[in-house]
Structure formats: structure tokens, C-alpha cells
Amino acid sequence: MTLRLILAILILLRMLILRPKAAWLEAVLVLVCAAISLARPRLGARWFRALAGRAVLASRFPVPVPRIHDEYSYLLAADTFSSGRLRNPPHPQWKYFETFHFDQQPTDMSMYPLAQGLVLAARQKLAGIPWLGVWLSSACMCASIGWALPGWLAPRWALLGGLLVVLRWGLFSYFVNSYWGGPVAATGGALVVGALPRILRRPQVSASPILAGLAILANSRPFERFPLGAAAEIAIRYRGLLRKVVLPLVLVLLCTAGAMAFYNARVYGNPLTLPSQLNRAAYGSVPVFIWQRLTPAPHDNHAVMRDFFLGWELAEYKEVHSIAGFLSQANYKAFLGWRFFTGPLLTFPRVRLLWLIAAAGSVGVALAVVFALTVQGPRHLQCWRWRGRRAGRLAICLVVAATPQLWTAKWLNYSWYYFIPNTAPREQWIARLNKIEGRHLAIVRYRDNHDPFHELVFHGANIDASKIVWARDLGPAGNQPLIEYFRSRRVWLMDAR
Secondary structure: OHHHHHHHHHHHHHHHHOOOHHHHHHHHHHHHHHHHHHHOOOHHHOOOOOOOHHHHHHHOOOOOOOOOHHHHHHHHHHHHHHOOOOOEOOOOOHHHHOOOOEEOOOOEEEOOOOHHHHHHHHHHHHHOOOHHHHHHHHHHHHHHHHHHHHHOOOHHHHHHHHHHHHHHHHHHOOOOOOOOOHHHHHHHHHHHHHHHHHHHHOOOOOOHHHHHHHHHHHOOOHHHHHHHHHHHHHHHHHOOOHHHHHHHHHHHHHHHHHHHHHHHHHHHOOOOOOHHHHHHHHHOOOOOOOOOOOOOOOOOOOHHHHHHHHHHHHHHHHHHOOHHHHHHHHHHHHHHHHHHHOOOOOOOOOOHHHHHHHHHHOOOOOHHHHHHHHHHHHHHHOOOEEOOEEOHHHHHHHHHHHHHHHHOOHHHHHHHOOOOOOOOHHHHHHHHHHOOOOOEEEEEEEOOOOOOOOOOOOOOOOOOOOOEEEEEOOHHHHOHHHHHHOOOOEEEEEEEO
């Protein structure tokens, strides 16, 4: 009775104190899930694959709008694929449309691997709403992690971990509330992590989930595929099962590499060219990895892009190459990852193989490992005694209820909650122009103190057919070829802050 009273008081306090409302909603749901998983560990065996929770929240938290460069780049790929093409030819006036994370030569296309674009394109083609692809990929992520966890945990703890995945990433995080592509890569990582213990315990089990997971990672997070695949290979080799896996693994990876080479050759002109290479060569001088050296700065046609690549990016690169800057960045990223993936007091289990994979996956996307480790924390905490009495379950409830409370203020919402009102500057301009009849050409001029993350110039797969064409300002004389090309449109010169 005392425990129930304490839980009721905690729920009431969260409802009265927390902001935003999503915080107390999550806390209530987490407590309910913790109670269910402890009392009925096999309850979710049949219905866990369904993910309707985010759809229920749609009336309060509508379909998200893109905000960051990466999201628009993925949406360009989705628009291209849904149009039945692998690429778009360069626009005759392409210099006015150069923007972040878009390639303009030899084709007009996203600089990212194709997996996220394909997922968004599938739903855009069928329903006209790319975000439905995010929603469905989040469902696949939750289902795959829910399948992976029983390979490492007892049923009650696997159910708790699965429910936390739904709440944490399937409802409230930017995984489901943006277009950044996290769920696709997470699904691939979960397939690898979930198949591994099953193969180690029963060598006759098929290795196909590992192969499918690595193929997904190769087309979503190609660099992260290597450390996670290497960790799985070490574990399989250690148990003497490499022969069982190596032949199908080679065949699947060869097929995957062949498909990627075909795509790269058609879109980027070279089968060995990664999508991001051309973009970095055309616009940036800062390398991807910190151990690489700076390259000569390319010529950028637009000051706002130079300010980003030779300003913000270069400053970050120089900072991380000093001892103080490196330690500061490492500490910040470690804290950011810990806050997003786990939270306090839930990350201290004693599972050595999981920690091995997590060490590799920390560079990658082994999210199932993260939640297996997270749930192992309360599993061991359950055995804790205070003055000779078992107090572990009460401690679990207190920790789970208090954890979201720590991350509900200011910018920390970014990695805990990602419900942002649709007030992005670009969306405000679009709403204004859509009220005016006809088609528009919006030429954007930026001020010197412009924030490069508040970008306006993005486009879809068919620029000429767009109601609003966004272009960069090249001065009165430089804009004349563009205005003449779009002479049937109303021309607007926008002074962007």
C-alpha cells in the first residue's frame, strides 16, 4: 500500500510541475510500463509490434516540419525516388540553387546514402506525406529492438526495455519527430545485435538478420557498419562459428556493394565515390575525421556557404585539435550520448559481451545494446537491500520517474523531447506566399550576422514545377538571368535575418 501511495504522489507531482506536457505524459507512461513489465512480463509478446502511440499524439503534436540542412537533403532524395528517378539533371541556373548538403554537379541530388530517402519516398508515393515513412521506420525500429532484447534479457526486463524504446524514441525523441533517419540505422543495428546471442546459443539459427542489418547500415550509416560488424565477427569467431556466417555474409555484402556501386555510378559518376565525397570536395575544406588534414578551400559562389564551411566548421575543427578543445568536445559528446540513450543510474550492468559491442557501437548505432545495458541496470538494482529489506523495486520506480525531470529545460529538450512548434522561418515565408495567387520566385539575401542553420534556400526534385522557387541572391546584375528564366513568376527579394 505504501508503494502504491508513493507512486501516486510521484505521478501527481509530475503532472503539476513539469513543462512541457510531454514530460509528465512520458513519466506517467514509463511508470505504468515499469509496473506492467514487472507484473506481466509476457504481456507484450503479441501486440508489441504495433506502434500507434505517435499517431494518437498527432492531434496535439502534428506532422513535423523540416528544419535542418540534413532533413531537406533527405527529402530531396525522397522526392527524387518517388518520381521514379535515381537522380535529377543539373538545373540550367544551378548556381542560384546551391545549398547545404545538396550536390549540384554532376547531378542535383542529396549527399547522403539512399536508405532514408527510399523509406521517405515509399510513403510519399503512396500517401503524399514523407513523414509517414519516418513513422513506419520508427515502428520497425521498436519492433526490431523488441525482438533483439529477449536474446540478452529475461522476459520482464526485455518487455520493460521494449516499452522504454517505444516511449523514448517512438513517441518523444527527434528519431520520430524529424527526418534525420535515425530509426532506419537503428533497425539495422538491432538486427545485428539481436541475432548474435541467438546464433551463439544455437548455431543452427539463421544468420540472415545479421546480414540484413549490415546491409541496412551500409546504406544508412556506412562508417558505423564497420565497428559493429567487427564486434559481431569477434564474438562469432570466439565461439568458432565463423564458417557458418562467412559465406552468406560475403554473398550479401557483395550484392549490397554491387547495388551501391551501381547507384553511385549513375548518380555521382563513379562506382567508388561515396555520396558525401563530392559534396565535401565542392564546398568544404574540413575533413570528416579529426585525424585527417585540411584540404584547400574550394571556391564558393555564396558568402553564406563560405561562412558556414570556413567559419563554423573550421572553428570546430581547430578547437578539437587543441588539448582543451578536444577534452571539452569529447566530454560534451559523451554527455550528450549518455543523456539521449540512457540517463542516470541505469547503466551499470555486468555483461561483458554487451559492453564489448557497445564500445564498438558507440561509434555506430547499436541501440539495442544501449537499451539492453539500460535495462540491466534496474535488473541488478532490483536486488538492492536497505536495512535488510528489499528496496530495489521502489528505487527503480524513483529513478525512472525522476529521470525525465532532469532534461526538460532550455536546449536540453533537443535531445530529450523534440516537439517544436511549426514556427521555422522558412515555413512562415511559405505560409505567406501560399496566400498569394500565382507562382513565385523568392530570391534570398542574407545579412552578415545570419545564422546558417536558419536556411531558406532548398528545393525539391522538380524546381521548375514548384509553386515557390527559392534562390540565392547574386546582386542586381547577377540575378537577371534567373529572373529572365522564370519571367512568368512574381519575383520577391527577401531580406533574411
